[in-house]
Amino acid sequence: MTPKFIARTEVLIIVLLACVPLFIHLPYRVNIFLSWEGAYRMSQGQLPFRDFGIPLGGMYWVIPAIFFKLFGARMITLVKAQVLINVIAGLSFRSILRSLSVDRGIRLASVLLFCLSYSFFNFWPWYNHSVIVYELVALAFVFRYIRADMAGRSGRYELFWLVGAAFFTCCSFLTKQDGGGLAVVVVCWVLAVEGLLQGKWKALLIYAGSFVVLLGLIVAPFLSHGFGYWFNHGQPPHSSRVSLLDILNEFFGYSPWIKFYFFFIGVLSFVRWRSWSALRADRAAVLLVALTFGILGEAAILKITSYTPPDNNIFFQSFGFACAFSLLAPLLPVKPEKPVVLLVLSLGIVFWWSGSWWNYTQKIVAKFLPEKEMATVSPTGENIVNKDTYMISRDTTRDIPMSEWVECDLPVFHKISMPASTVVGIHRLLDMDLIRKYREGRKPGDAPGDLKVLNMSELTPLAAEIPYRLERNPYLPLWYHLGVGMFNRQADTLETRVRDHYYDLILFEYIPTLNNFYPFRVRDSLRLHYSQVDSFPAPRRGAETQGVIEVFVRPERQN
Numbered sequence: 001m002t003p004k005f006i007a008r009t010e011v012l013i014i015v016l017l018a019c020v021p022l023f024i025h026l027p028y029r030v031n032i033f034l035s036w037e038g039a040y041r042m043s044q045g046q047l048p049f050r051d052f053g054i055p056l057g058g059m060y061w062v063i064p065a066i067f068f069k070l071f072g073a074r075m076i077t078l079v080k081a082q083v084l085i086n087v088i089a090g091l092s093f094r095s096i097l098r099s100l101s102v103d104r105g106i107r108l109a110s111v112l113l114f115c116l117s118y119s120f121f122n123f124w125p126w127y128n129h130s131v132i133v134y135e136l137v138a139l140a141f142v143f144r145y146i147r148a149d150m151a152g153r154s155g156r157y158e159l160f161w162l163v164g165a166a167f168f169t170c171c172s173f174l175t176k177q178d179g180g181g182l183a184v185v186v187v188c189w190v191l192a193v194e195g196l197l198q199g200k201w202k203a204l205l206i207y208a209g210s211f212v213v214l215l216g217l218i219v220a221p222f223l224s225h226g227f228g229y230w231f232n233h234g235q236p237p238h239s240s241r242v243s244l245l246d247i248l249n250e251f252f253g254y255s256p257w258i259k260f261y262f263f264f265i266g267v268l269s270f271v272r273w274r275s276w277s278a279l280r281a282d283r284a285a286v287l288l289v290a291l292t293f294g295i296l297g298e299a300a301i302l303k304i305t306s307y308t309p310p311d312n313n314i315f316f317q318s319f320g321f322a323c324a325f326s327l328l329a330p331l332l333p334v335k336p337e338k339p340v341v342l343l344v345l346s347l348g349i350v351f352w353w354s355g356s357w358w359n360y361t362q363k364i365v366a367k368f369l370p371e372k373e374m375a376t377v378s379p380t381g382e383n384i385v386n387k388d389t390y391m392i393s394r395d396t397t398r399d400i401p402m403s404e405w406v407e408c409d410l411p412v413f414h415k416i417s418m419p420a421s422t423v424v425g426i427h428r429l430l431d432m433d434l435i436r437k438y439r440e441g442r443k444p445g446d447a448p449g450d451l452k453v454l455n456m457s458e459l460t461p462l463a464a465e466i467p468y469r470l471e472r473n474p475y476l477p478l479w480y481h482l483g484v485g486m487f488n489r490q491a492d493t494l495e496t497r498v499r500d501h502y503y504d505l506i507l508f509e510y511i512p513t514l515n516n517f518y519p520f521r522v523r524d525s526l527r528l529h530y531s532q533v534d535s536f537p538a539p540r541r542g543a544e545t546q547g548v549i550e551v552f553v554r555p556e557r558q559n
Helices: 003-023 033-043 058-071 075-099 104-119 127-150 159-173 177-198 202-225 244-253 256-272 276-281 283-305 316-331 339-352 355-368 420-431 433-439 488-499 520-529
Strands: 405-407 416-419 453-456 505-510 531-537 548-553
Touching: 003 075, 003 104, 033 058, 033 075, 058 075, 058 127, 058 159, 075 104, 075 127, 104 316, 104 339, 104 355, 127 159, 127 177, 127 202, 127 283, 159 177, 159 202, 177 202, 177 283, 244 283, 256 283, 256 316, 276 283, 283 316, 405 420, 416 420, 420 433, 420 531, 420 548, 488 520, 505 520, 520 548
Parallel strands: 453 505
Antiparallel strands: 405 416, 505 548, 531 548
């Protein structure tokens, strides 16, 4: 295969797999309320810390906010934004491997693995994913500088690659602290190894200096708006998630793939390099190993500090695969870029990561196979014990099956399905006298009116559908998870407003199995000072975390 054909195939894989979500109808994503409201607020001119409180950084919402401006504030717009984010992630990963002169066949297989294992199932913007994408862009910039230096081009203009890397690690840090902080460590580690190999430390110093200056310039305007209080760097009232014992327990007790790559790459490195001179002569391969070890270490730590979703650190697989096969390739009797070898590798990866695409394929396969019956007693009267019946569930909460999910006909929820009972509940809400009279005579595009709404639920897109004005207050939270996105000070403020009947309408999502995901103490105040007029299921999947959206109005508005 020609280099041009392989390059085009890589880009095609990245773009096509990123675009798949645009052609399917998607179920409402649990917790996507945070992505929507942050992007919506920023598209309306609001800024984190100045106009609302959040323990994250605003870079999480920049791309979705731009897409809201271009395509409208709809749920499907978040999916469109994620398409771009996934394309950027794939191209950045590919650029890193190109800069390190990874064999073209291994590079193509690694790109396919990256897309299937990490990008393909990320249909929605999420901070635990965006923080890594910014890191990948920063690493791509770092290795573009190193690539230029390897080619003998290390002039003043090439130094801007390091400044760019510093900027994108700032973006990573201002998306989420743990991943962003580890991104800085990984970049510094790579540049330190590069400095050790070359005996030159200019690149590390320029990067570190640029990072400090840029971060200071970005943060300075927000220092007077409570940045130090909101942005979690381990200080009270935040609680630290970093525990060395937890990290060691997770690493040695679990994490088999991370330990496998450490072991396998370590053995291959020992076989390949036996002297310092051999290391210095094989600069690109040494840097690939250094980068992979840094990524593996980051993935092990993120397993503890960013524990949900459980596979948010899976990006290490692509780096481990690329590094291991790059070191193994010289020992193989055939070149990986040969069509037959490349085909076998690609098919093996598709088979290996079948879980990322099987959920969508099984619906087609199910049409040709007999439907499975969930019987507990056979026709002869014998008790049936199998994978589906060996445990007896005592959970009285009913999970609403996907067969009962429908697409909501409201523009803001276009192409997004949710439980039929949730859709009915939303329409009951919109038909309330309070909301119906407020919406009468309003035209699309009209500025929000003066209806005061506190929406402590996952249905944040209702802000654009009703529409109501979102509060601008640096002391109020965007995210209502007590102890994570807000604290007792904010709970006290909300309870005071509830007691004073400040809001016309309040939506509260009650999830009894989650630890104050929406504060129970605020709900207690609501039940005391407001009148509950309705409730309906929240758009959540999984019986263990089912929630109910409760509708409250001021007592004088009850009729």
